[in-house]
Amino acid sequence: MKRLLGVALGILTAIGGFVDIGDLVTNAVVGSRFGLSLIWVVAVGVVGICVFANMSGRVAAASGRATFEVIRERLGPRAGLANLSASFLINLMTVTAEIGGIALALQLASSVNYLLWIPLAAVAVWLVIWRVKFSIMENVTGLLGLTLIVFAVALFLLKPDWGNLASQAIPAVPAEETGATYWYFAIALFGAAMTPYEVFFFSSGAVEEGWKIKDLIQSRINVLVGFPLGGLLSVAIAGCAAVVLLPAGISVTSLSQVILPVAEGAGKLGLAVVLLGIVAATFGAALETTLSSGYTLAQFFGWSWGKFRAPAQAARFHLAMIICLLVGLGVLATGVDPVLVTEYSVVFSAVALPLTYLPILIVANDPQYMGRHVNGRGVNVVAMIYLVVILVASLAAIPLMIVTGAGA
Amino acid sequence: MKTPRPLGPGPLAPVPPVAGQTLDAQLHLLDRQVLDSDGVPVTTVDDLELGAPEGEPETPMGTVIPPGTPAPVLTALLTGPVLGTRIFGGRPPSSRLIRVPWTDVADVGVVVRLGVSGQGLDADWVERWIRDKIIARIPGGRRDPR
Numbered sequence: 147m148k149r150l151l152g153v154a155l156g157i158l159t160a161i162g163g164f165v166d167i168g169d170l171v172t173n174a175v176v177g178s179r180f181g182l183s184l185i186w187v188v189a190v191g192v193v194g195i196c197v198f199a200n201m202s203g204r205v206a207a208a209s210g211r212a213t214f215e216v217i218r219e220r221l222g223p224r225a226g227l228a229n230l231s232a233s234f235l236i237n238l239m240t241v242t243a244e245i246g247g248i249a250l251a252l253q254l255a256s257s258v259n260y261l262l263w264i265p266l267a268a269v270a271v272w273l274v275i276w277r278v279k280f281s282i283m284e285n286v287t288g289l290l291g292l293t294l295i296v297f298a299v300a301l302f303l304l305k306p307d308w309g310n311l312a313s314q315a316i317p318a319v320p321a322e323e324t325g326a327t328y329w330y331f332a333i334a335l336f337g338a339a340m341t342p343y344e345v346f347f348f349s350s351g352a353v354e355e356g357w358k359i360k361d362l363i364q365s366r367i368n369v370l371v372g373f374p375l376g377g378l379l380s381v382a383i384a385g386c387a388a389v390v391l392l393p394a395g396i397s398v399t400s401l402s403q404v405i406l407p408v409a410e411g412a413g414k415l416g417l418a419v420v421l422l423g424i425v426a427a428t429f430g431a432a433l434e435t436t437l438s439s440g441y442t443l444a445q446f447f448g449w450s451w452g453k454f455r456a457p458a459q460a461a462r463f464h465l466a467m468i469i470c471l472l473v474g475l476g477v478l479a480t481g482v483d484p485v486l487v488t489e490y491s492v493v494f495s496a497v498a499l500p501l502t503y504l505p506i507l508i509v510a511n512d513p514q515y516m517g518r519h520v521n522g523r524g525v526n527v528v529a530m531i532y533l534v535v536i537l538v539a540s541l542a543a544i545p546l547m548i549v550t551g552a553g554a
Numbered sequence: 555m556k557t558p559r560p561l562g563p564g565p566l567a568p569v570p571p572v573a574g575q576t577l578d579a580q581l582h583l584l585d586r587q588v589l590d591s592d593g594v595p596v597t598t599v600d601d602l603e604l605g606a607p608e609g610e611p612e613t614p615m616g617t618v619i620p621p622g623t624p625a626p627v628l629t630a631l632l633t634g635p636v637l638g639t640r641i642f643g644g645r646p647p648s649s650r651l652i653r654v655p656w657t658d659v660a661d662v663g664v665v666v667r668l669g670v671s672g673q674g675l676d677a678d679w680v681e682r683w684i685r686d687k688i689i690a691r692i693p694g695g696r697r698d699p700r
Contacts (some may be wrong), residue, residue, distance in 0.1 A: 209664050211587070218598065219585045223641050226585070276692075279699050448587050448598030448633075450681065458696045459594070461685035515664060 153367055159288025160372020165379050166431030167247035168240070168338040168492040170424065171485055173380045174404040175553075176331050177387025178397050180323065182314040185381055187332045191339025192377035194532050196369050198340065198503060199348045201510045201521065201529065203365050206352035209515040213349040214445035216515075217505045229501045230446045234439060236498050237343050239491040241435040242474040245271065246484020247428035250401040255421045264478050268471050271432045275467060280354050280453045287430030293423035298382040300411030300420075306389040314388060330546040330553045333539045334489070337496030339377065340536075345502055346438040350445075354454050359519065386411070400485055440467040489552070497543045499536045507533065567621070577662060579628075587665045588631065588654065590672035596654070597677045599666060600637040603653065605629040628656050631666070633677045652676050 176184050202213055211219075214233075218226040248271075249263035256263075274283055319328045357365065386407035391398065398404060401424070408420045437453070444451035444463045451463040478484065507529050510521045521529065547553075577583060579602055588596045604626040606612045613619050634652035639645055654677050660669035672678045689695045 211664060215587050215598075222585060223600070223637060227641055277694055277697070277699070444595075446598075447637075448595055450595045453699060456696055456698045457692070457694070458685050458690045461681055461689040464689050464695075465684050 149364075153364055155285060156364060156368035157372045157375075158292060159285055160368045161375045161379065162288040162291030162294070162427070163284070163430055163434075164373055164376020165291065165294055165383075165427050166341070167243050167428045167484075167488050168341060168495070169380050170247070170383060170404055170427070171398070171401075171488045172331075172334050172338040172492050173383040174387045174391070175398045175489070176335055177384035178391035178403070180320055180328065180331060181388040181392050182311060182384060183316065183318050183320060184328070184332055184335055185315050185384060186317050187335040188339055188377050188380050188384070190535065191336045192374050194336075194535070195340045195344060196373050197525070197528055197532055198345055198506070199369050199373070200366060201525070202345050202349040202506050203352050203357070203369070204362060204519060205506060205509055205515065206349040207357040207359055207362050207365075208517060208519045210353060211515065212353050212441065212445050213346050213502060213506060214442045216509045217502065218446050220505045220508055226446065230442060232498050232501055233342060233346075234442050236491065236494045237346070237435055237439050237442065238470055238473060239487060239494065240341065240343055241432065241439060241470055242477045243484055243488040243491050244428050244432035244435055245471075245474050246478050246487060247401070248425060248432060249478070250484055251421055251424040251428060254402055254405070255425075260484075261479070261481070264475060267429075267432070268475050271429070271436055272468065272471055274433055275436060275453070276457060276464070280351070283433060284351070287426055287433065290426030291423060291430055293419050294379055294427055296408055296412060296416050296419045296423060297379060297386055300408040300416055301382050301385045301389065303416075304386070304389050304407065304411040306385075311385065311388065324550070326546055326550045327553055329542065330550045333496050333543045333546065334492045334553070336539050337494075337499070337543075338492040339380065340499060341492070341495045342498055342502045343435050343438040345506070346441050347434045350437070350441040350451075354452055356454075436467050436470060439470040440464070493543050493547060496539050498540075500533075500540050503533065503536050570625075582662055583631070583666065588668060589665050590668045590675075591660070591670055592672075594672055596668065596672040596675060597633040599631045600634065601632040601640050602628060603630040603632055603651065630655050631659070
């Protein structure tokens, strides 16, 4: 019974933790411009993150090694450092976007300018990292994030023409968009679903919670059930935008436009719930990305790390996270639009994906680390297909960004 | 273990047979995580130091190694600024190297385990400094989260 509860809790937090500011903004932007014609990318991304998270969780459980220790061991210091620089900077960009997201959601709830909320949000994130137990942190933000289901509820309450909506789901470039922008947003959506920080966080979390091989079944269920259901939430966000914003010709440039369909479909109560959900989802993701920035640095340089230790037992790890939060604060204090930071961060996430994916794939096949838990043939076939997909998306992202003027 | 390239010409003598487990420096030692006797991460193996076996004279840098010189042995794991020189080239002076003596190493597996606590090691001084000067002074810094 306890085990069953554990599985249920794991699935629920995986669903609630799936959506972050990147998913919110990108899905709404895509829905408002392309309808549901890019929704297949969410499916591709969800399967990809399932494969990737599963592998890195298995590596962590079988060898006790988290992602970035493995990356340095396999790539050596030079390529490892290049990899660390890229992954770390993109992660820092995501930290900035998430904290901005918390502040924007609080602005919508309170009408107090978001710039005033930013220091408060950053201090709150730091306090949770400093004091709160890992499992409590994960479960509370994950469960509160579940309130984003209101997007799905609102979609039903909007009473769309389901036949028309379904016919939109066929991949096709809409008449008013070009092929280049279509593929640019396909990559953005892919990057939003497969953000690399989720993998740093997932594998380091496995070490934090002391997973052993026998816990792998539970983690596999969490991932394989929770992430696809989380993906459905993403689809609901895009669906809401496609039903309300696309016909009205509104293109999403702010968070208020992301939640506009919920207000229209589910009224004031829905609005209250969705704001709670966005604060919880971005807060949870801010915690995960901030921790990830500490994890990547500590694992590369071999410092002591982990929330299971008292901060004094992992001093450099905690200092690094404090500095990252301060840098994020500084960037946001310039008045840069957090939604814009988000839009860039998901594309750069796609650019950086192969850097983390390939080393994990190699180590997951190395019997020295994995013993008899190396990748099976089926997993390797899927993993190789995704290696190609990830490489193509990564290489095409920057040229498409230039050609389309970042999707303008 | 890698043998250093001789400075003079001439073919290498064949590697003498060794008993026990053979370690490849690149594969099994470099860039591995180092844990102390309590399982706490200390550092990563940033570089290795080779020296003459005990009782043998050191061959000075830049001289031709005469034939018959006994093979060098691993004397220490290196960490600290040496990582920078390993990435960007160059060689820090020997006095600046932060060493973990090879005699402290207890086991080499997926990680390198030490037989001593990290608390007294030179390799851990930055961690201790940041802990004592910054992190432990913030309220709650020493509180165990579990």
